[in-house]
Amino acid sequence: MSTPALAARHLDAGHGRTVVVDDLTLEVAPRTVTALVGPNGSGKSTLLMTLARVLRPQAGEVLLDGSPLARTSSVEVARRLGVLPQSAVVPTGATVREVVEQGRYPQLGAWAMLRRRDDTAMRRALELTGLTALADRRLDSLSGGERQRAWIAMTLAQETGILLLDEPTTYLDVRHQIDLMNLVEHLRDDHAMTVVMVLHDLNQAARHADRIVALRGGRVRADGPPRAVLTPTVLREVFDVDAVVVDDPVTGRPLFVSR
Ligand SMILES: Nc1ncnc2c1ncn2[C@@H]1O[C@H](COP(=O)(O)OP(=O)(O)OP(=O)(O)O)[C@@H](O)[C@H]1O
Numbered sequence: 001m002s003t004p005a006l007a008a009r010h011l012d013a014g015h016g017r018t019v020v021v022d023d024l025t026l027e028v029a030p031r032t033v034t035a036l037v038g039p040n041g042s043g044k045s046t047l048l049m050t051l052a053r054v055l056r057p058q059a060g061e062v063l064l065d066g067s068p069l070a071r072t073s074s075v076e077v078a079r080r081l082g083v084l085p086q087s088a089v090v091p092t093g094a095t096v097r098e099v100v101e102q103g104r105y106p107q108l109g110a111w112a113m114l115r116r117r118d119d120t121a122m123r124r125a126l127e128l129t130g131l132t133a134l135a136d137r138r139l140d141s142l143s144g145g146e147r148q149r150a151w152i153a154m155t156l157a158q159e160t161g162i163l164l165l166d167e168p169t170t171y172l173d174v175r176h177q178i179d180l181m182n183l184v185e186h187l188r189d190d191h192a193m194t195v196v197m198v199l200h201d202l203n204q205a206a207r208h209a210d211r212i213v214a215l216r217g218g219r220v221r222a223d224g225p226p227r228a229v230l231t232p233t234v235l236r237e238v239f240d241v242d243a244v245v246v247d248d249p250v251t252g253r254p255l256f257v258s259r
Pocket residue numbers: 015018020038039040041042043044045046047
């Protein structure tokens with residue numbers, strides 16, 4: 001396998017002294033989409049935020065393109081890794097355009113030449129999230145879904161090779177959920193990006209991810225392609241759900257239906 005885009009080695013992660021993620025080892029191949037799933041409190045966000053260096057590992061290490069994340073500069077991390085956290089503080093008065101522009105800060109260099117690229121990156125991020133018409137609206141005047149799309153646009157404007165998304169479809173109506181999942185696949189296929197995202201919708205994970213990692217109690221309980229993870233046994237063991245798994249009539253991927 002080529003150097004993993006991201007790797008966790010014997011990672012312990014948590015909050016204060018509480019260990020949430022316990023001795024976790026994981027390698028994420030470049031140009032893949034990985035879905036992290038698991039019950040509430042199983043450690044998905046804690047893991048994602050530790051991979052993003054928002055949280056410091058309690059033990060073990062995270063590698064970004066093979067190099068220790070802890071020894072990579074903050075600017076370099078921000079250039080290579082975009083993060084959409086579960087909740088973000090809405091800046092009072094800021095417009096969508098201003099928020100998305102913040103995504104460009106890590107890329108800003110001393111050369112004025114870069115401005116053109118910034119404009120292009122911002123325009124593209126607004127277009128991809130369907131926010132062009134709302135660019136001058138204040139973020140605090142938007143609906144929950146529009147605001148969520150603005151955060152996603154900010155993350156996209158960063159133009160990183162890796163995206164870590166925590167429940168990106170939260171607040172989105174079904175049309176925008178589909179658009180976002182298609183966008184994730186487009187970023188992988190046409191822009192060689194690596195995406196790790198926390199999802200609660202298992203059918204969405206099965207449909208759009210190459211790999212599903214199921215956590216419970218801070219440990220990996222199942223890991224593999226959707227067909228290997230979305231099984232009645234895993235659904236029972238990880239989620240306490242009694243379910244049947246059928247073939248999605250559109251994609252042929254596994255689709256679960258609870259009993
Ligand atoms: N800031 C914090 N301080 C202390 N404990 C925390 C903090 N954030 C999360 N936890 C605890 O860590 C554990 C794992 O939380 P985490 O948010 O990683 O789970 P999750 O799988 O993402 O859950 P959910 O599906 O509910 O979003 C939970 O028991 C939670 O209460």
